[in-house]
Amino acid sequence: MRYSLGSLLLNAFTGQRHWNPAWRSPDPKPHYDVLIVGGGGHGLATAHYLAKHHQVGRIAVLEKGYVGSGNVGRNTTLIRSNYLLPGNTAFYELSLKLWEGLEQDINFNAMVSQRGIINLCHSDGQRDAYMRRGNAMHLNGVDAEWLDAEAVRALLPQFNYDNARFPIKGGLMQRRGGTVRHDAVAWGYARAASQRGVDIIQHCEVTGLKIENGMVKGVETTRGPIEAGKVALAGAGHSSQLAAMAELRLPIESHVLQAFVSEAIKPVIDHVVTFGAGHFYVSQSDKGGLVFGGDIDGYNSYAQRGNLPVVEDVMESAMALWPALGRLRVLRSWGGVMDMSMDGSPIIDHTPIENLYLNAGWCYGGFKATPGSGYCFAHLIAKDEAHPTAQQLRLDRFQTGALIDEKGVGAQPNLH
Numbered sequence: 001m002r003y004s005l006g007s008l009l010l011n012a013f014t015g016q017r018h019w020n021p022a023w024r025s026p027d028p029k030p031h032y033d034v035l036i037v038g039g040g041g042h043g044l045a046t047a048h049y050l051a052k053h054h055q056v057g058r059i060a061v062l063e064k065g066y067v068g069s070g071n072v073g074r075n076t077t078l079i080r081s082n083y084l085l086p087g088n089t090a091f092y093e094l095s096l097k098l099w100e101g102l103e104q105d106i107n108f109n110a111m112v113s114q115r116g117i118i119n120l121c122h123s124d125g126q127r128d129a130y131m132r133r134g135n136a137m138h139l140n141g142v143d144a145e146w147l148d149a150e151a152v153r154a155l156l157p158q159f160n161y162d163n164a165r166f167p168i169k170g171g172l173m174q175r176r177g178g179t180v181r182h183d184a185v186a187w188g189y190a191r192a193a194s195q196r197g198v199d200i201i202q203h204c205e206v207t208g209l210k211i212e213n214g215m216v217k218g219v220e221t222t223r224g225p226i227e228a229g230k231v232a233l234a235g236a237g238h239s240s241q242l243a244a245m246a247e248l249r250l251p252i253e254s255h256v257l258q259a260f261v262s263e264a265i266k267p268v269i270d271h272v273v274t275f276g277a278g279h280f281y282v283s284q285s286d287k288g289g290l291v292f293g294g295d296i297d298g299y300n301s302y303a304q305r306g307n308l309p310v311v312e313d314v315m316e317s318a319m320a321l322w323p324a325l326g327r328l329r330v331l332r333s334w335g336g337v338m339d340m341s342m343d344g345s346p347i348i349d350h351t352p353i354e355n356l357y358l359n360a361g362w363c364y365g366g367f368k369a370t371p372g373s374g375y376c377f378a379h380l381i382a383k384d385e386a387h388p389t390a391q392q393l394r395l396d397r398f399q400t401g402a403l404i405d406e407k408g409v410g411a412q413p414n415l416h
């Protein structure tokens with residue numbers, strides 16, 4: 001069923017009795033041509049683009065929980081393509097372009113809101129770094145705008161300008177950046193993929209990989225063994241565990257990242273804003289809650305909850321930038337498991353095992369990459385060659401030293 005004004009009216013006048021489940025829930029079949037492990041944003045987007053653009057036969061997505069239970073439904077919904085380095089710029093711009101046409105493509109309201117993202121700067125050195133990033137974006141055909149201190153104050157009068165510990169010296173703005181409703185992305189891709197014949201199999205955990213003579217042949221699951229021509233790993237925070245099933249050790253550590261939502265208030269902030277002197281970023285949801293977060297907790301964990309020191313750190317940064325927030329109550333908080341790569345950039349590549357593919361290392365920035373990642377991963381799986389925009393997102397860059405260290409902080413996952 002297509003979602004349309006007609007279908008809304010039909011259901012409005014017939015007691016909402018004609019809606020179908022958004023996607024089918026079939027039992028696993030004994031064999032698939034492509035098995036995607038992980039029904040998060042990246043796995044589902046991959047399934048959608050594989051089914052839409054490539055002829056690869058039968059496809060299934062295996063998800064150990066339910067669709068949206070991972071990071072795709074836990075992130076703070078920010079999208080942008082304001083990257084500096086060649087390996088990232090074209091890839092994230094492809095992703096942003098796909099976001100811009102996503103709702104028409106999958107016939108699902110994902111609430112794509114290009115409200116603009118502003119990275120605030122608080123020192124001369126930081127201003128130089130942001131201007132350099134803006135220039136790199138222009139050279140790559142990406143929109144970027146420099147805002148001086150007065151321009152920032154005109155757009156964001158609610159911040160502390162007169163007695164700030166970290167005075168605001170300006171900001172780099174990308175107007176095409178913004179937010180997207182995160183779980184709608186998972187539901188929308190699941191529905192679109194299912195309509196194209198992909199089997200979305202929930203509550204089916206992959207517990208082992210069947211590998212013979214260096215080639216993957218299928219998977220062991222909690223719902224029995226399934227054979228496959230190709231297996232694509234898209235387990236995000238659990239990538240290391242999945243790779244270990246093939247005796248591969250990834251340059252990835254899993255860390256927890258927290259998010260916070262305040263009680264709902266009237267509109268107070270029109271854009272997404274990042275604080276440059278501490279770990280804090282904020283936007284406002286359509287329900288009125290302020291959505292904000294900061295840094296990872298900084299220790300290895302598979303827990304979907306965090307600890308108090310980071311809560312305090314985020315709240316302190318919030319107060320330094322926007323003291324009026326002290327009157328607001330936090331409504332809820334949660335955590336997600338991040339697949340932190342050693343250079344802070346992702347991996348979309350073959351593995352050394354034949355027909356086993358890897359999509360991982362998204363750190364805390366993988367939501368914005370969801371469409372681009374799915375598009376490029378589908379291309380890799382179908383054609384056995386990297387998509388032109390993802391050619392540098394290779395697994396062997398950690399051996400060759402061709403790192404994509406966007407922040408320039410070295411091989412420390414807790415710094416990216």
Ligand SMILES: Cc1cc2nc3c(=O)[nH]c(=O)nc-3n(C[C@H](O)[C@H](O)[C@H](O)COP(=O)(O)OP(=O)(O)OC[C@H]3O[C@@H](n4cnc5c(N)ncnc54)[C@H](O)[C@@H]3O)c2cc1C
Nearest residue numbers: 038040041042064070071072075076078206336366367368
């Ligand atoms: C608090 C928070 C805030 C964030 N904010 C942003 C942001 O503002 N912008 C941004 O770009 N990114 C953000 N991120 C990062 C982003 O959410 C992730 O990088 C991205 O969602 C990861 O890809 P995914 O959607 O495929 O992951 P997931 O949704 O986690 O999908 C992976 C799936 O694999 C499944 N799985 C794992 N192991 C197995 C197994 N053995 N068998 C079967 N299934 C398995 C999991 O259950 C899970 O559903 C944030 C993350 C968090 C936690």
